[in-house]
Amino acid sequence: MSFSPITHLRHVDIAVPEYDKQVAFYGNNWGLTDVGGESNLTYFAAEGSPEQYIVRVRRADEKRLDLVSFGAADPKSVDQLADRLAGANVTLISEPDVLQTPGGGYGFRFFDLEGRVLEVSADVETRTHRKIEEREAIPVRLSHVVLNSPEPEKMLAWYVKHLGFRLSDTLVHPHMGGLMWFLRCGPQHHSMAIARCPHTALNHVSFEMRGLDEYMRGSGRLIRAEVPKIWGPGRHRAGDNTFTYFHDPNGNTMEYTTELELLDEDTWHPSLYDTSEPETSDEWGTADSMNEWISKQMFNDPDKGLFQAPPA
Template sequence: MDRLITHLRHVAIAVPDFDRELEFYRNLWGLTEVASDTGVSFLAAEGSPEQYVVRLRKAADKRIDLISFGAADAADVDTLAVRLGQQGVRLISEPGPVGTPGGGYGFRFFDNEGRTVEISTDVALRPHRRIEEAESVPVRLSHVVVNSAQPEATVEFYQRHLDFALSDVLMHPENGRMMWFLRCNDWHHSFAVARCPHASLHHASFEMRGIDEYMRGSGRLMRAGVEKVWGPGRHRAGNNTFSYFLDPQGNTVEYTTELDRLDEDTWHPGLHDFTDPMVSDQWGTANPMDEFVARKSFNDPDKGLFQAPPV
């Protein structure tokens, strides 16, 4: 398989109320601030070797600044940059030194809807540790899901240009296909695309150590009065647990665990009707997936399309 993307690194978001957002991710969500500059904070997951999994930036407009993926080496980064350029993808930068914590070598480009995507390699690994029993902090960034006004084209972009593979699709009997789960390694999905009236962040998901830690984390947020959108429950596609919450700026964030790892040589994508309660939630413990829940994750239209972030 000629796949040059190895894994998901981090998601960077810009928000107007930077201080409240930073307090949420650091003090409630369980991430660790590892570096900061004026109006920018880099937050790591204690169990992950990635330098950081979330980057926050203070800005007038709320937006996805970028989604970052890893590559195996500099040769693969160069190969991918040349390939994308030849295929007409709009590059923001040519391959070169990465100026964020951990350094490395990479480049950025716009996807078909104008999101900034970064590909990097040789980023220094961060000293990390084993998350202990009952410790309800994220182990790693599991996946990022985006809303798309043209989801079929967006899925095709990531399949054709970045060699993402389709794992499963969610559909509705009246509205057709609604969400596509894409993978860049054997995790069921590191990226997904949801049908929406506009482009925006659907949710970012963080893996916990296990079921107990996932429930403890979910309970901590509920006790703190953080708005819970959906969960706790267990999806069929990916077989992972889910609890969705809104951060102070209205972005949906998820605690999850036990996401499936696939045998990529034998896996065939499934088409799942999410009006079947067992598709949405195998446990039957979550609130119903209805129009109200869906609209919560539509988010505000992204103000950063085809505008490269300053950092």
């Protein structure tokens, strides 16, 4: 098996101009727990997750994806990855060292092929968490992140080569070719995906709910609160997970999901799913059919923070 240092997705950090509205959205609407921070910086945890935080929000003049953080098995894996990346002329933002973020740990940051900031860390102290109870409609943990790319095939090759991700499935269109590639770093069908888009941007961040009932209750709560809904509720074919997509106060797309498929690493073979078949987008048939308007809502604004390390 190829070198696979990544174990899981830790957190996704964003910068936004409407900072106060974003903080209120995550705490009051989305169901995350404010675990502190500092001036113009707030960390949010999920009650069911051992991660210190799963989202960080920073105040900024322009919206951007600050970084995506992944876990590694141990400090040795972190050092090995840093050496491999440096040897492949990948630009390191920092060398492996003790992290100064909640929970500490040992890690480093670097740019991906298109200039996003990635972080890989190990030995981060776990947070005291709890079992999410029946009918408790708040996120259990972070599920996955999807990134928009104008050259997704190159991005796919980069993440497979340098970070050891494996391709699970691909969405294709008869006339447009590949549209989305689902990548895994463990048994979960995908921890990240790459979507074809005219520009580099964040597509969406997804949060795992306890089960179907909690997923529907959470989706309904947001709909009743008039949080802008883009698409759903429904169930995707690739990954077999449920979906309801909403816009946050800064126009980023956030998803509630549950029941994401777990794969047998030794027997799984990637499939091509035709998006011209309505069941590919929504097996249930309960959501609106995928259309150009829905796609554009997930294009997001072009990321203006590429190849720029965030100040925190």
